[in-house]
Amino acid sequence: MSWEPGIVVFCCSECRCTGVEEAAGSNCKAPCNVRIVRVPCASLISEYMIMSALRSGADGILVAGGSFDDCHSAGEKVGDHRRFVLLENLLEFIGVEPGRVHLSWESASPGDQLRVLIENFTEEVKALGPASKLVKQLEPVQVVE
C-alpha cells in the first residue's frame, strides 16, 4: 500500500469546525489518517500542542483558524497569528521543511472548503515525504531472556 501521511488538524470549533463532521463523514479522500482536534478558539492552540504533534510523528500539522471578520474574539486571533508566523519561520530557519506546519486563517468555511483545504494539504505533505526532523524515535528495547 502506498504511504499515507498522518495529518493533525487543529481547528476552531466556532468558525472552522462547523463543517467538520460533514468533512469527515463525506467521502473525503484521506479521512482515516487525519486527526481533527477541535478547540473552542484558535487562540487556545499553543506552540506546545503543535510541537508535541510534530514530536509524536505527525507528518503534517494544519492550524485552521477562521477569518478575522467573523471571529468572536478577533483580537486574540490576531495576536495568535502574529505568534504563529514567527513559529513557522523559526521552524523553517532550523531546517524543518517548509509546509510541514501550515497556518490557515481563511474565512469561515462550510465543510466542503475545509475538506478541500485538508485534501490539498495532504497532497502537499505527501510530496514532502514522511517527517523525520524533530520526531522522537525511541531505540528499540532489547529484551533479555
Next chain:
Amino acid sequence: MNMATINDQITDEIRKEARRLLKTGEVAALIGYAAGSLPMTVKPLVVRCLEDCERLVWNTFCVLNLATYLPEVLSSVETPYDPRDPRPEEPQAKVAILATGCWSRNIVIQIQEKRVDRERVVVIGVGSRGMVSRAKVKALFPEKDILTVDEGDHELVVHGADFTETINRWAVVRDNCQTCAHPDPVLVDIRIGEPVSERKNPHPFQQVELLEQRSSEERWAWFTAEFSTCIRCYACRNVCPLCYCPTCFVDDARPQWLGKSLDAVDTGLFHVLRAFHCAGRCTDCGACESVCPMGINMRMLTKKLNKDVRDLYGIEAGMEPEAPLPLTTFPLASVEFIVADLAPLPAAARIVQPSSEGDESCKHG
C-alpha cells in the same frame, strides 16, 4: 597601565553613588557586580549596607544581565504582607540597579509586563563599551591556564604561569556586543561616565542572514550539530530576565511536553520553544550564550526571531516603556497581512483586513 582606566573610574563613581544612595536612604538595595573567584568572571552582588559598597566592581567581563535579579530584590525589600491581604498602600522602598543598553531595555520590558514598578527602580545608567567573551580569550590560549587578566582601555594583558601576552580588546568582545546598535541605556535616572553614542550598524543580523541563505538541509545540519552538545543544565534559561514562569514548560509533568533526557529531539524542542518564548522580548543581551558551559550559540535562534519581529511588526524590544508589547497589544487597523494558503482563493480573500473598531487597540494576555 598606571593611569586609571575608564572602567576604574566608573568603578569609583559607582561606589561613590552607591554610598550616597544607601546613606541617604534613597534606596534600600543596589544591584551591581563583585569580582568573581575565577579570572575573567564577575558575580552579581546586592548591596544593602555601606561596607559592601567597596566590593562593587565594573570591568569588561560584566556579561550577566542584572535585570534578572531585579524583581526578586524588589520584593525582598517590600513590607511583608499576607498574600490574602491587599498590597500595602504606603510607598515601598526603592532599589537601584546598574544598567547598560540591553539591560535597561530588559528593565523596560519588565515595566511593560508589569513585573516591576517604574517608581521603585533607580536606574544607574552606564554606557557599554562592549563586554569581553571569556570563551574567546580562552580560545586564544589553548591548553594554557590563564591566571589573571589586566585590563587597559583598548587592550587586555593576559598572565599565565609562564607567559604574559597583550591582546586587542575589541577582537575578543562578544558577538552580540559587536553588532549592538544601542550600547547606551534607554532608561537613565543617574548617569555614570560618558554617554556612548548609538552605533551605526549596517549588518546587525549578518550571522542570521548568512544562515538563511544556506539550504534547508544545511540549516538542519547546523541546528543538529550546534545543539548536540547541550547538557540541559538550563543555565541559559535561568540567567535570562525574560524567563520567569513559576513552572517552566520543560519542568511540566502533566502534560509533559518534552522528555527530560538528552535525546536530540527533546533538546532541540527545548531550544526552539525557549527561543520562541523570547520572541519580541529578547534584547540580545547575550547572557544566555555567555553562561553556557558548552559554548552553544543558542542566541542565533532568538536573533532570528528578533529579525522577524523587526521586519514583520517593526518593533525592537524594550525601547520605550510606554510602547505596547508587539505580540499582545496592537492596533486592529494595522492588521493587514497576506495569508498564504494552499487552496487557491480569489486575490481579494487573501488579504485579511478586519473592519471592526478602527484603530482602537485590543489587548489580551
